[in-house]
Amino acid sequence: MDKLVNGIARGVFVFLYIPIVAVIVYSFNASGSSSNFEGLSLKWYAELFQDGQLLSTLRTSAIVAVITATVATAIAVMFALGSARYRGRGKGLYLAAIALPLIVPEIVLGVALLSVFSSAKIPLGVPTLVLGHLIVALPLATLVVISAAAMLDPSLPEAATDLGCTPWQTFTKVYLPLLRPSVIAAWLLSFTTSFSNIVMSTFLSGVGSTTLPLKIYSSLKTGITPSINALGALLILLTLVIVLTVGVNQMRRILVDSRS
Incomplete structure (x- = not known):
């Protein structure tokens, strides 16, 4: 039973994070089409800031x-x-x-x-x-x-x-x-x-x-152009930074309150 529950939990996490991983991977796609992957490139990030x-x-x-x-x-x-x-x-x-x-x-x-x-x-x-x-x-x-x-x-x-x-x-x-x-x-x-x-x-x-x-x-x-994928990857990174910053500050506050 535990193995079944663990398997379902892992499957749910994979399902939730596949779109996020896909956006990040395709933001580095050298191809101009999302249906083909032709290697890694940063050109879409440069094109993003020119759009x-x-x-x-x-x-x-x-x-x-x-x-x-x-x-x-x-x-x-x-x-x-x-x-x-x-x-x-x-x-x-x-x-x-x-x-x-x-x-x-x-x-x-x-x-x-x-x-x-x-x-x-x-x-x-x-x-x-x-x-x-x-x-x-x-x-x-x-x-x-x-x-x-x-x-x-x-x-x-x-x-x-x-x-x-x-x-x-x-x-x-x-x-x-x-x-x-x-x-x-x-x-x-x-x-x-x-x-x-x-x-x-x-x-x-x-x-x-x-x-x-x-x-x-x-x-x-x-x-969807790859530059939008690049923007999505940057927004995901920004969100991660904000969540980690808020979480760390809250954890420090909890530790300070517990010690005092």
Whole structure:
């Protein structure tokens, strides 16, 4: 039985990581076609940095994702702290309301937002992309932070006030340090959700605000170029570096807290 479970687990890991390995391998493919492998080459990485259109879509995706993640995390922190201190009736109702966009199909939200922006004659661009991505990312960020805020001692504000802290000092020196891991997790999750979003972007992107997922999707009609594989390999490397950096910092913090 143990051998069967181990075999299934290994098979799942292989299945999950085959696409990642394939992207990295084909980014070094000397051939211009993904169907043929003709040796190793770095020319696609050089071509990537000369592709102004592809880099422009990458820049747009990064800007939208950073703004979305920052706004979503800030709102999530405020909502989570307010929810943790709220003891009135109807708490479950507004918690369900914040999670509602996760239940509604994203294509429905995209069509609805497009109708609203069209009726209000709001031009499509980066602001509409941020608003659309925020609807998707905000519930995720809130659920991450609210679970951590619910574990905080409710007497913390009173204790901080007794020690002479202002409300702002209580927030920055008491709450934020305690919520730092969940805040970082919420920001990274929101950034990833926005950066890889394609449904909302399809409806809400305008002229000059095409995102990277839309660019890659449109390239399927003519074939994925190896330069896109090179970009994917660099994004995988960047993700790995961020995950390792955050993980190492969290491990050091845990070790310091355990020793103290």
